[in-house]
Amino acid sequence: MSCQRLKKWFDERYDFEGIRSFTKHKLIPVHKYGILYYTGGLTMFLFALQFITGMVLSFYYVPYHEQAHKSIIEIVTKLNMGWLFRSLHHWGAQLAIGVLFIHVFGTLLLKAYRKPRELIWITGFILLAISIFFGLSGYFLLWDERAFAAVRVATGGAGNLPVIGGFIKSFLRGGLDVTGETLIRFYGFHVSVLPFFTLLLIGIHVLLVQYHGMSIPLSQKDNVKKYEPFFPNVLYKDFILWLIALGVVVTLSVFLPPEIGKKADPLAAPPENIKPEWYFLFLFQTLKLFPGDIMGLNGEMIAIILISLGILFFFLIPFLDRKSARDEKSTAFTWIGIIYTVYFVVMTIIGFIT
Amino acid sequence: MRLKFSLITRREFLNTLFGGWLIAFLSGSFYALLKFAYPTLGKEPDFVVLNAKDFTDIPANSVKPFPWGGKLGFIFKRPDNKTVALKGVCTHMECNIAYKPEDKKFYCPCHKGWFDMDGKVIEGPPPKPLEFFELTQEGEKLIVAKKGIKVELPKA
Structure with missing residues (x-):
């Protein structure tokens, strides 16, 4: 009864006809790669989880280099449910990045980036970069040995870019070296700059997906036998997946709480066999491939330039793949997509087991 | 109009x-x-002044760290008892290095770089040798300076 009155209240003031007909007519094509349609929503759900757990963690975390490490230990050992929320934030991040990579490589391999969806690819690419920076800045906040070395390497690596490298490096570090200044800066990025742009870009990304509708892979164009209504069929399936994901995150958080290393000491050597987070392993392995000196040139700089070019090419794929833009079969870019995916997977595994 | x-x-x-x-x-x-x-950027120091007493009893074939600005520096007593100073930062990705007395080499755990006692690259990705400093002693003061820098201490 009161629900009806509320509905009437809104209907008298706002015209919902457009939204209503949109939701009624939103259809999702059914084909054999349909499962990949769910990865985007799942990533978004996991990000929402990160926002919530992050908000409460920020009530207790102290972003100052002398107290940061201790404040995390206190969150975990002294606060009600602190152990759970720190764990949830950690595992939520791992899963979010994992699903995000599946989403990205799925989009790449099915060429969902092709005309007219270039802007979805661009916003998605920026979101991927933001997410990785979220990861880096997030684990730097632990202020432990591993995080310290990782941020030195990551910011130092950016410093090897020609021309703008030095600027980026000191901008990120907040000075010449990685210090307490860097911690405050990364905290600022992690809790204010990045979340703002994430929300903005997710908004644009999702709106554009609604505008264009779901992309159908070229190979499946003639195989789509039926369409499923988004409301409620696909949405319910989304919910099932989100619930499973939440279950996985909570289970991992309870049984495998993340550790925290020794407090960072700028004058100590990093521990033996130090490794970055798994989503940096492919870069880590790539850096190891290059010798210090390549025909008299600085090998490190060459490595960073090649990596940057690889990333730039990846970013520009929708504009370079002219064939699929015309809805033609584009074998070259299928192989390029496979090479990117295989390179990422193989290098990550090699980094993991060595 | x-x-x-x-x-x-x-x-x-x-x-x-x-x-x-x-x-x-x-x-x-x-x-x-x-x-x-x-x-606002600071500057890497041209020299630092240490208390000589803190660094007299380093055993041979070992290092003692000191702060070189915000970075790590080593006073290194070589196996032949000669004392030198160097920057304890890998020339590859700026990780801190460690001295391995059993191998008589410097080692960077980040990307497995190895340097010999003179800082020359033996193995791994580092592009340049380690940076060594001039080490001079003036009474109680141990002065570590970049090569080629003339240090003028204020007269106390």
Whole structure:
């Protein structure tokens, strides 16, 4: 009864006809790669989880280099449910990045980036970069040995870019070296700059997906036998997946709480066999491939330039793949997509087991 | 007064005026924002002065760390008892290095770089040898300086 009155209240003031007909007519094509349609929503759900757990963690975390490490230990050992929320934030991040990579490589391999969806690819690419920076800045906040070395390497690596490298490096570090200044800066990025742009870009990304509708892979164009209504069929399936994901995150958080290393000491050597987070392993392995000196040139700089070019090419794929833009079969870019995916997977595994 | 001919319409004039104003305003604001967000940079020191007493009893074939600005420095007593000073930072990705007395080598755990006692690269990705400093002692003071820097201490 009161629900009806509320509905009437809104209907008298706002015209919902457009939204209503949109939701009624939103259809999702059914084909054999349909499962990949769910990865985007799942990533978004996991990000929402990160926002919530992050908000409460920020009530207790102290972003100052002398107290940061201790404040995390206190969150975990002294606060009600602190152990759970720190764990949830950690595992939520791992899963979010994992699903995000599946989403990205799925989009790449099915060429969902092709005309007219270039802007979805661009916003998605920026979101991927933001997410990785979220990861880096997030684990730097632990202020432990591993995080310290990782941020030195990551910011130092950016410093090897020609021309703008030095600027980026000191901008990120907040000075010449990685210090307490860097911690405050990364905290600022992690809790204010990045979340703002994430929300903005997710908004644009999702709106554009609604505008264009779901992309159908070229190979499946003639195989789509039926369409499923988004409301409620696909949405319910989304919910099932989100619930499973939440279950996985909570289970991992309870049984495998993340550790925290020794407090960072700028004058100590990093521990033996130090490794970055798994989503940096492919870069880590790539850096190891290059010798210090390549025909008299600085090998490190060459490595960073090649990596940057690889990333730039990846970013520009929708504009370079002219064939699929015309809805033609584009074998070259299928192989390029496979090479990117295989390179990422193989290098990550090699980094993991060595 | 009304002009008979005009090269631009009133709308074009206003759009240019306000557009220009907007661009000027935004670029000025962005410049100020960037100027504020960009950190004031310190400088790597040319030399540091240490207390000589703290570094007299280093056993041979070992290192003792000291702060070189915000970075790690080593006073290194070589196996042949010669004492030298060097920057304890890998030339590859700026990780801190460690001394391995059993191998008589410096080692960077980040990407597995190895240097010999003179800082030469033996293995791994580092592009340049380690940076060594000049080490001089003036009474109680141990002065570690970049090569080629003339240190003038204030007379106390």
